[in-house]
Amino acid sequence: MKTAWKELIRKPARFLTAGGALTLIVVLILLLGGLLDGLFLGATRALDAQSAGVFVFSREANDSFFRSRIDAPTREQVADVPGADTVTGLSVVQQPIRAAGVDEVLDAAMFAYEAPNERVPAPPATGEAWFDRSFADEGIEAGETVGFGSSRTEVRVAGFVDGTTFQLQGAVWMDPETWNTVVGENLPAATLGRGASQVLLVTGDAGVDAGSLARDIDGLVPEVSALTKQDAILGLPGVSDQQSIFVAIITVTFVVAGLVVALFFALLTLERVGLFGVLKAVGTSSRSIAAGLSLQAVLIALGSFLVGGAITLGLAAVIPNSIPLDLEIRRAVITIVGLIVTALIGSAISFRRVVRIDPATAVGGS
C-alpha cells in the first residue's frame, strides 16, 4: 500500500489521463444531478414544505391538484378516519402578477392554505400574502401591493418566505378567503365554495404511519384518493418522468466512469507487468498488489471528485439563475460514494491479470 501511495505521489503523470477523464465525468454527473435536483426541487418545494404526511385528492381527479375538489362534508368524513389528527385544505392556481417597478409580468403559483408549515408562517391578514423570496429578487418589495391576473386583483405583500416553489414558479401564500376573491375575479370556474379545497392535508396521530393512514382513508372514504406526501410529489406532472430520465443518464455516466477506470487500470497494469513481477519475486503477494491498485483507484476518484467539484462550483457561479441548477450536499455524497464504488469495480477488473503475472518473469531468460 505504501509503495502504491508513493507511486501515485512521485509519478502523478502516469495517472493524469485517468484522473482527467474521471474529473470530466464528475463535472458531468454533478451538473446533471444539479439540473435534476433543480428541476425536482423547483417543481416540488412548496409541497415538500408541508408538515402533513398525507395528501387527499378527490377520487376522479387522478391525483391532480388542478382537477381535485373536496367539499366540506367529505372533509368531515376524512377527519373522522381513526388515526387522523389535523385536516386542513390546500388549493393552488397559477396566475400572472404585475407590480409597480417591475417591467415584466411574473408567473406565480397561488396557494390557499390554513395552517403554518415548515417554511411558511400562519396565513396573513385577508388581502395579504406571503411571497416566495424569488419575487424579491425580481424587484417586488414587502408592503407594496401587486395585481393578480387579468383583473389585477390587488394583494398586499406581507413579507417573504424561503424555498417555496411549485412547477418552477415562485409560490404566493394566502388565506382561502383572499384566494377565492382573486380566483373569483380572474378564473371564476376555479372558485371553491365555503369549506371546500382542492386537496386535504392530513397529519396523523403520534405514532401513526403516513402510509397506513393513507390506506385507511382510501378504504373508509370512497370519494377520495389518499397518497403519502412523497407519492403526491412524484405524482406531479412530469416529475417522475424527469427523475427516471435523469437517473438513467446518471447511471449510464457512472457505468462509463467504471469503464474508464477499468480501461486505464488495465493499461497501467500492462505497463507495470515487469514491476509487479519483481515485487512478486521479492515476496509481495498478489493481494497486496491488488490492494495497492484499489488504493490508487480510490485516491484518483477522490482527487477527481475534488477537482471536478471545484470546476462544477465555478460553472454554477456563472450559469444564469434562469437555469434551475441546485447543487445539493446529498447529491455530492451520492456522487463520491458512487464514484469510489465504480473505481473499485473498475480497478478490480485488473486483479485477474495481476494474479496471473509470473514472478519468474523478473529473472532474465537464459
Next chain:
Amino acid sequence: MPALTLHDVRKTYGLGDTEVVALDHASLDVAGDEMVALVGPSGSGKTTLLSIAGGLLAPTEGTVRVGSHEISGYGRTQLTRFRREFVGFVFQGANLVPFLTAKENLLVVGDLAGNTGRSAEQRALGLLEELGLAHRVDNLPGQLSGGERQRVAIGRALMNEPELVLFDEPTSALDSKLGEQVMELIRDEVKGRGTAAVVVTHDTRMTHYADRVVEISDGRLAA
C-alpha cells in the same frame, strides 16, 4: 546442513505434443557459506535452476530444500512467504522499483517481511553505507549509475538476512571494471555474513570470485 539442496530435479515444459526439458535430473548442494558460480551458454537452464532454487518456479520432479525448508511441495502463497523471508534475489539489470529511493527499495522488502520501524531503517542505512552508497540513500534509481543500482539491488537482497542469495547475471549490464568491483563486493558481502550464494553468469572472467564453478549444459549439471 547445506543452504541449498537440489536432488534429481527435472523441469519440463509442454509445447504442443513435444516436451521441452529445461532441467534434466539436476542435483546440487551449496554449503552454508559457499559461493557457487553457475555458468553455461544461453538456453542451458541456468535461469530455470535459479528460479527453482528461489521458489519462483516449481520443479516437475525432484526435491528442493533451502536450509530446513523443503519447498518442492509448497503452494503459491507458501512460496511467496518463503521468498520474502528466506531468499534474496539480485536480478539482471537491478530491477529496482523506479519511484522508490535507494533506501526505500531496501525498506520495501523489509516491510514485506515485517521488519519495520527504526531498526529496519538502521539496517537499510547500514547496508547502503557498507555498499558505498551512504551519499545516495535518498536518490531514485534513475539518478544512480548502473553500478550503483546493482549495489542497491545487492542491499535489497541482503535486507532480510536470507539464508541464500541468488544472483542472475549481476554484471551483464556493467563494463568489465565495474563488473569486477560488483563481484568483489558480492563475495565480500556473502562471505562476511556467512550466506550461501549462487551466481548465474556467462562471463567466465568473473568465476574466480566463486568458491566453486558448476557448469550447466542442455539442462544437465556437469559432474
